[in-house]
Amino acid sequence: MTRNLPVKADRIAADIDALAAITEPDKPWTRRAFTPMFLKGRDYLIRRFKEAGLETRIDAAGNLVGVRKGKGYENGGAKGTIMLGSHSDTVPNGGRFDGIAGVVTALEVARAFDEAGIELEHDLEITDFLAEEVSIFGVSCIGSRGMLGLRPVEWLERQADGMTLAEGIRLVGGDPAVAGGRDDIRAFLELHIEQGPVLENRNIDIGVVTAIAGISRFEITVEGRADHAGTTPMGSRRDALTSASRLVLGVERIASELSLGPTHFAATVGEFSMEPNAANVVPSHVRMLIDARAEDPAVMETFGEAVGALCIQTAAKSGVTIPPPRRISNNPATPMAQAVVALLEESAAAIGASSRRMVSGAGHDAAFLAKVAPAAMVFIPCRDGRSHAPEEWAENDDIALGAAVLYETVLKLDQQ
Amino acid sequence: MTRNLPVKADRIAADIDALAAITEPDKPWTRRAFTPMFLKGRDYLIRRFKEAGLETRIDAAGNLVGVRKGKGYENGGAKGTIMLGSHSDTVPNGGRFDGIAGVVTALEVARAFDEAGIELEHDLEITDFLAEEVSIFGVSCIGSRGMLGLRPVEWLERQADGMTLAEGIRLVGGDPAVAGGRDDIRAFLELHIEQGPVLENRNIDIGVVTAIAGISRFEITVEGRADHAGTTPMGSRRDALTSASRLVLGVERIASELSLGPTHFAATVGEFSMEPNAANVVPSHVRMLIDARAEDPAVMETFGEAVGALCIQTAAKSGVTIPPPRRISNNPATPMAQAVVALLEESAAAIGASSRRMVSGAGHDAAFLAKVAPAAMVFIPCRDGRSHAPEEWAENDDIALGAAVLYETVLKLDQQ
Numbered sequence: 001m002t003r004n005l006p007v008k009a010d011r012i013a014a015d016i017d018a019l020a021a022i023t024e025p026d027k028p029w030t031r032r033a034f035t036p037m038f039l040k041g042r043d044y045l046i047r048r049f050k051e052a053g054l055e056t057r058i059d060a061a062g063n064l065v066g067v068r069k070g071k072g073y074e075n076g077g078a079k080g081t082i083m084l085g086s087h088s089d090t091v092p093n094g095g096r097f098d099g100i101a102g103v104v105t106a107l108e109v110a111r112a113f114d115e116a117g118i119e120l121e122h123d124l125e126i127t128d129f130l131a132e133e134v135s136i137f138g139v140s141c142i143g144s145r146g147m148l149g150l151r152p153v154e155w156l157e158r159q160a161d162g163m164t165l166a167e168g169i170r171l172v173g174g175d176p177a178v179a180g181g182r183d184d185i186r187a188f189l190e191l192h193i194e195q196g197p198v199l200e201n202r203n204i205d206i207g208v209v210t211a212i213a214g215i216s217r218f219e220i221t222v223e224g225r226a227d228h229a230g231t232t233p234m235g236s237r238r239d240a241l242t243s244a245s246r247l248v249l250g251v252e253r254i255a256s257e258l259s260l261g262p263t264h265f266a267a268t269v270g271e272f273s274m275e276p277n278a279a280n281v282v283p284s285h286v287r288m289l290i291d292a293r294a295e296d297p298a299v300m301e302t303f304g305e306a307v308g309a310l311c312i313q314t315a316a317k318s319g320v321t322i323p324p325p326r327r328i329s330n331n332p333a334t335p336m337a338q339a340v341v342a343l344l345e346e347s348a349a350a351i352g353a354s355s356r357r358m359v360s361g362a363g364h365d366a367a368f369l370a371k372v373a374p375a376a377m378v379f380i381p382c383r384d385g386r387s388h389a390p391e392e393w394a395e396n397d398d399i400a401l402g403a404a405v406l407y408e409t410v411l412k413l414d415q416q
Numbered sequence: 417m418t419r420n421l422p423v424k425a426d427r428i429a430a431d432i433d434a435l436a437a438i439t440e441p442d443k444p445w446t447r448r449a450f451t452p453m454f455l456k457g458r459d460y461l462i463r464r465f466k467e468a469g470l471e472t473r474i475d476a477a478g479n480l481v482g483v484r485k486g487k488g489y490e491n492g493g494a495k496g497t498i499m500l501g502s503h504s505d506t507v508p509n510g511g512r513f514d515g516i517a518g519v520v521t522a523l524e525v526a527r528a529f530d531e532a533g534i535e536l537e538h539d540l541e542i543t544d545f546l547a548e549e550v551s552i553f554g555v556s557c558i559g560s561r562g563m564l565g566l567r568p569v570e571w572l573e574r575q576a577d578g579m580t581l582a583e584g585i586r587l588v589g590g591d592p593a594v595a596g597g598r599d600d601i602r603a604f605l606e607l608h609i610e611q612g613p614v615l616e617n618r619n620i621d622i623g624v625v626t627a628i629a630g631i632s633r634f635e636i637t638v639e640g641r642a643d644h645a646g647t648t649p650m651g652s653r654r655d656a657l658t659s660a661s662r663l664v665l666g667v668e669r670i671a672s673e674l675s676l677g678p679t680h681f682a683a684t685v686g687e688f689s690m691e692p693n694a695a696n697v698v699p700s701h702v703r704m705l706i707d708a709r710a711e712d713p714a715v716m717e718t719f720g721e722a723v724g725a726l727c728i729q730t731a732a733k734s735g736v737t738i739p740p741p742r743r744i745s746n747n748p749a750t751p752m753a754q755a756v757v758a759l760l761e762e763s764a765a766a767i768g769a770s771s772r773r774m775v776s777g778a779g780h781d782a783a784f785l786a787k788v789a790p791a792a793m794v795f796i797p798c799r800d801g802r803s804h805a806p807e808e809w810a811e812n813d814d815i816a817l818g819a820a821v822l823y824e825t826v827l828k829l830d831q832q
Contacts, residue, residue: 194647245660
């Protein structure tokens with residue numbers, strides 16, 4: 001691809017390669033929040049933020065922020081902030097692009113404005129949010145929640161690796177005692193790899209995210225009876241595993257049907273374990289956890305009801321006991337700001353990039369920013385839809401094209 | 417039930433109750449081989465053996481044996497041994513009757529001959545085999561194998577609880593350095609609870625075992641792909657769990673069909689685990705272990721072939737990889753001696769007990785004794801077919817009826 005973009009693809013590539021080199025050596029690409037490797041990555045970013053002329057600091061929530069001051073004033077004060085960002089932490093063994101592509105492109109946009117001699121009306125804030133991935137403390141989006149005053153107080157007492165989360169936040173340079181809250185953010189944009197195969201399969205440059213799917217988790221247990229595997233006739237068994245297998249296939253069938261509807265839906269049995277798990281004993285107990293993602297809350301309800309009915313039918317057929325599914329979490333979908341979505345589409349078209357509206361099945365910091373400001377996301381293709389795995393890959397030209405969409409969109413937002 | 421039996425039901429009940437009281441207090445009924453509780457049970461049995469006038473000792477293989485000398489001679493020596501026995505060790509949390517019922521009834525038969533003033537031609541040997549259950553050393557039937565010279569030499573080096581099996585055998589009073597081998601056994605009988613529901617459901621007093629089923633274990637792995645559970649469309653997945661669920665149900669279907677044939681067959685997926693087993697990741701890997709029991713080796717082969725075909729079909733449909741099942745063990749079925757089977761049936765009829773021929777789906781010490789002598793087993797009903805569980809239960813009158821069958825059969829064997 002040879003396009004005349006306002007951003008520099010080679011500079012993006014250099015930053016992404018430099019950060020990829022900052023990994024636990026035996027398990028690329030690993031830079032988990034609160035670890036020495038994470039702090040090494042932050043040191044690199046801080047140096048690059050400062051080289052780009054940004055006013056650079058760690059905020060109280062532990063986020064790295066770099067500000068390019070705007071010239072505009074209104075009501076006797078600054079005009080407010082347009083924020084770009086994502087995260088530099090990774091899951092274990094995965095994250096060569098997941099997160100960091102959004103930080104590096106945001107930084108590149110700031111550099112590109114400098115090179116173009118453009119002064120914005122608004123402050124432009126580049127943010128590396130702390131611990132977007134499920135961290136050692138077992139929770140996610142710690143930085144974006146903290147920045148906005150949405151971090152549960154009790155989280156600070158969570159323990160991992162011999163420290164509390166409060167100590168972890170201090171370790172990265174934050175101050176857990178300071179309550180979050182921002183009223184200056186006028187818009188938020190986040191670039192991220194798609195983490196799915198849609199853009200690649202359809203050969204589309206840019207995904208414009210219209211919503212971040214809601215996530216519900218359902219726990220199901222199956223109670224059968226532990227019998228001797230050699231002596232119990234096939235017809236006399238209450239085998240928890242065979243009933244659980246019917247549930248797994250039922251969940252797949254229900255989810256596949258719902259996924260054909262007009263809105264995004266997916267469901268996965270991601271956790272599955274059984275007891276006694278002994279070769280010569282008929283399985284007596286299975287626990288499984290369903291992860292369900294829905295753009296439309298009504299579809300999530302339909303799914304929950306269908307799974308409940310499936311449990312009743314399966315139990316009735318097989319003599320096992322299956323209590324009603326327990327919904328252990330229920331986070332609703334977050335719509336993106338339609339006005340910002342439209343600007344992203346216009347920007348893509350302006351630089352000759354194809355785009356498509358889509359829903360993010362994964363959670364992102366943008367879901368929290370959307371609570372306080374108009375927010376939207378730019379997805380770029382990734383190979384085979386892989387993420388959270390060593391094979392995760394995105395082409396640098398695709399990333400640069402996404403950065404150019406950010407650049408154009410910030411210009412438009414700045415005029416509003 | 418009020419029958420005039422040659423054995424004393426109340427004496428059997430007293431011994432079974434006394435041994436039930438010798439259990440790990442927090443998990444009845446547990447008396448695992450090589451533990452202090454096992455040795456306490458042995459102490460009780462040794463006392464009772466001696467009270468019954470038996471020549472009592474621990475043999476080199478660690479079995480407790482008590483001999484009632486016979487009067488008969490042939491070829492200038494003793495006429496040989498009729499052996500009765502089972503085992504006093506248990507699995508964790510199960511074994512109120514499994515094993516011990518066979519030891520206690522054997523002892524009662526010896527006492528009953530004394531009371532009746534009957535001198536046998538043959539020596540009568542009552543045996544409590546060491547470690548019939550899978551012990552802390554991970555292997556089973558240690559005592560019966562050892563007695564007959566069938567214990568693999570390398571087993572002696574197995575480690576558990578800070579000792580080797582050789583040390584464990586010394587702990588119980590045996591001598592692992594002595595090679596086993598017996599040429600004096602003329603017949604072997606073992607009474608055992610059925611561990612299945614057939615006798616209870618059909619209201620039959622006595623099961624006469626015609627064969628101990630063969631056991632094969634098949635390991636199957638399913639290789640899918642770990643993808644993000646939220647972002648990977650339902651149609652783009654290589655979900656190892658859904659494919660594995662199809663295998664589980666396929667195995668159940670194949671096994672159920674084969675179990676309707678003329679010979680005993682059962683198969684169970686007893687072990688099942690998956691990776692990464694994380695809520696938000698599509699499962700990438702499943703390992704399962706099938707335990708299959710067949711009276712007829714040809715049926716076992718049919719099963720193995722059908723499961724192999726199932727794997728090919730399932731992989732073809734779903735995009736996962738399923739290598740051919742790996743047969744990790746293959747122990748053929750052991751037929752019981754038809755002449756002894758016929759004597760057991762005659763004996764049951766003689767005391768007015770109903771009987772039925774059946775196959776043991778479980779392994780027993782009798783399978784090893786059958787290699788050196790005519791052997792057969794007597795099954796008695798147990799409640800709900802339960803065993804290896806705290807709920808395991810057999811009615812004492814049923815046990816006593818089984819003991820009477822042993823008594824009558826020994827008399828017949830002694831005349832041969």
